[in-house]
Amino acid sequence: MVLALSLALALSAAPSTRPSGKALNTQGFRLYQSGRYPEALEKFQAAARATPDYALAHYNAAATLGLLRKQGKVCEYSAHRDVIVEKLATAVRLDPRRLQRAKEDKDLDVIRDTLGWQKLLGLTPEQEASVPTLLRNVSWYGPGVGVYGTTRALKFKDGGRVELWKKDIDDSGTPKESRIQGTYTVKGRAVTVTLPKAAPVTGSLDAAGALTFPEPLGGFTDSPSECEA
Known part of the structure; x- marks a missing residue:
């Protein structure tokens, strides 16, 4: 027992x-x-x-x-x-x-518009031949600015057209959005963007997937800045 x-x-x-x-x-x-x-x-x-x-x-x-x-x-x-x-x-x-x-x-x-998804489909920035397609298929975001998050983004379109989205913050802290239409060309990894009333700016998409231009455009990745304090 x-x-x-x-x-x-x-x-x-x-x-x-x-x-x-x-x-x-x-x-x-x-x-x-x-x-x-x-x-x-x-x-x-x-x-x-x-x-x-x-x-x-x-x-x-x-x-x-x-x-x-x-x-x-x-x-x-x-x-x-x-x-x-x-x-x-x-x-x-x-x-x-x-x-x-x-x-x-x-x-x-x-x-769908991330580098990661494109890699799953077989497209990678390591392959120079994939650069034009990746530019069009991916949404490109600039770095964030505090609580305002991403303040610029690039969208490459068919026919050599590109759109620059910007969020400008005035002295009172009020954001104002604008969209500027321009053109672009690609040669190898080199990407040249031409916007109205500005000289052409040439950057590149490197093998790691970073799209970088001289200022004032700066750098872009496929992830927007989110949830920043």
């Missing part, structure tokens, strides 16, 4: 078995289906931690972050473009079939 009681107490004190990555992912999917996206994200992330080589968990975390980003909840859930791309790239590395699904997934529309 004493032995049986001791055994029962030992079993009750033993730690319960932790849910598997698959079980956590299933829980997350049910939460996602019911529209409880933050809770779903927690389950998907927990599934990826529990089973690091479980591609579906990484994929679902990326897609849910993309949806939260669409809802404007970037800062609340760290739904930054580079974070989403990193999780998706992990999923594709573990299971290349995930890429085909990603191409059709509307939750991931928010990263």
Whole structure:
């Protein structure tokens, strides 16, 4: 009797078995289906931690972050473009079939214009021949200025057209946006931008994916400045 009681107490004190990555992912999917996206994200992330080589968990975390980003909840859930791309790239590395699904997934529309997505499609700044396509397919953002975030961006278009978006801050701290239309040419890695009433400015897209011009244009990357204090 004493032995049986001791055994029962030992079993009750033993730690319960932790849910598997698959079980956590299933829980997350049910939460996602019911529209409880933050809770779903927690389950998907927990599934990826529990089973690091479980591609579906990484994929679902990326897609849910993309949806939260669409809802404007970037800062609340760290739904930054580079974070989403990193999780998706992990999923594709573990299971290349995930890429085909990603191409059709509307939750991931928010990263189509990133270098990371273009790399998954086989385009890389390391290949000079890819430079013209990358310029057009990627949205390019300048650095942030405190609470104002990114204050300039470049959008390269077909036909050698380019648009410079600017956010100027006046003395009162009020931002004023403007869009300037210009032209551009590409030769190798060299990119020359010509804007109205200004001399042409030549920069380059380096192998690491940084687009850099002399001032006043400066440098650009594929990630806007967000959530800065």
